[in-house]
Amino acid sequence: KLFKGACLVSSVERTLAMIKPDAVRNGHVDSIIAACEAAGFVVAGRTDQQLTTSQASQFYAEHEGKEFFAGLTTFMTSGPVVALLLEKPNAIKDWRALMGPTNTEKAKSEAPESLRALYGTDGTQNATHGSDSFISAAREAAFWFPGDLAKERTLAMVKPIISDT
């Protein structure tokens, strides 16, 4: 028997969300998770942790060198965050739409019902994070859920193609 590849058996997609330290500090965790479930996301994993500076720098490595990088890592290490593995069809785009624009003020004017408009604080402290692509979702899921969970969920979504020839 030869392994020929793998095919998708589920239209479910996975994204990595975080409830950032400002929203945790301000008591918005339950409201954000309720909004997420009301929008059809399944919470497949959750971990509550406080990032070290080195972990925050690694998570946001693509922004290293930008003027807001130090402020971002200081903010992201200022208290615990809640990391969530979220699943639903079209999870990556739908979660970003639910969060709204990056800047809280812009979110308030352009998407007043969005999570960042409702729960964010300012341009950096914007309540939530969401992966922006398949590649980031895979990297960020492995960052937060390095053990079996991320692997198990991936295996549930693909089927090996085996043939005799």
Ligand code: IDP
């Ligand atoms: P995203 O979180 O909407 O994907 P990114 O551009 O990837 O936005 O930025 C990552 C995070 O860095 C933002 O969520 C926000 O916390 C912070 N950030 C982004 N742009 C700025 C800025 O211009 N000033 C201050 N902080 C910023």
